[in-house]
Amino acid sequence: AQTVTQSQPEMSVQEAETVTLSCTYDTSESDYYLFWYKQPPSRQMILVIRQEAYKQQNATENRFSVNFQKAAKSFSLKISDSQLGDAAMYFCAVILTGGGNKLTFGTGTQLKVEL
Amino acid sequence: NAGVTQTPKFRILKIGQSMTLQCAQDMNHNYMYWYRQDPGMGLKLIYYSVGAGITDKGEVPNGYNVSRSTTEDFPLRLELAAPSQTSVYFCASSTDITKNIQYFGAGTRLSVL
Numbered sequence: 001a002q003t004v005t006q007s008q009p010e011m012s013v014q015e016a017e018t019v020t021l022s023c024t025y026d027t028s029e030s031d032y033y034l035f036w037y038k039q040p041p042s043r044q045m046i047l048v049i050r051q052e053a054y055k056q057q058n059a060t061e062n063r064f065s066v067n068f069q070k071a072a073k074s075f076s077l078k079i080s081d082s083q084l085g086d087a088a089m090y091f092c093a094v095i096l097t098g099g100g101n102k103l104t105f106g107t108g109t110q111l112k113v114e115l
Numbered sequence: 116n117a118g119v120t121q122t123p124k125f126r127i128l129k130i131g132q133s134m135t136l137q138c139a140q141d142m143n144h145n146y147m148y149w150y151r152q153d154p155g156m157g158l159k160l161i162y163y164s165v166g167a168g169i170t171d172k173g174e175v176p177n178g179y180n181v182s183r184s185t186t187e188d189f190p191l192r193l194e195l196a197a198p199s200q201t202s203v204y205f206c207a208s209s210t211d212i213t214k215n216i217q218y219f220g221a222g223t224r225l226s227v228l
Binding site: 004033035042043044045046047050091093095097102103104105106107108 | 216217
């Protein structure tokens with residue numbers, strides 16, 4: 001079974017600065033997808049970014065980008081030009097292709113954005 | 116533009132009571148999921164379904180039951196509620212294996228006292 005580890009329970013960043021959230025995972029499979037989800041105080045789970053394991057190019061979505069290191073099984077999220085609205089809990093997740101699309105989540109990183 | 120709709124948003128149960136958490140999606144997604152989120156933790160999969168009439172257990176299925184009679188609906192049944200089932204419950208759906216993107220409902224906060 002796959003596991004996901006987020007070793008930073010909390011992170012803080014100044015508004016307009018850059019922050020990187022860490023995530024490592026473990027799976028014996030070679031074909032999978034990785035995700036970062038954002039959960040603001042409203043509790044709604046919002047997809048931030050998605051990375052296909054077979055693609056070497058790191059995914060980007062506006063101010064959000066990832067550093068995907070497949071050999072190291074590392075999948076960090078970089079948030080540039082941080083905004084107050086970025087404050088939330090961020091979850092890293094992995095899904096294996098096939099087998100019902102079952103997501104395995106990490107325990108989350110609470111991001112605080114300070115003025 | 117409803118997406119995934121969960122009802123109710125909040126519920127308090129007494130120990131031993133039963134209830135059904137409702138989940139409906141209007142995106143014609145084949146895959147649907149139920150997760151629970153305990154305080155300070157990530158989501159854990161309870162049950163999932165790959166289509167109408169097909170369900171399977173996830174990581175933490177004990178104490179729950181599901182059914183999938185239609186593509187749109189995927190209710191989660193709690194029988195004999197216990198304090199350990201106090202949690203936030205999320206329903207999600209996804210379209211296919213190639214994209215693997217799951218869309219979540221707003222969650223149901225359940226307390227068992």
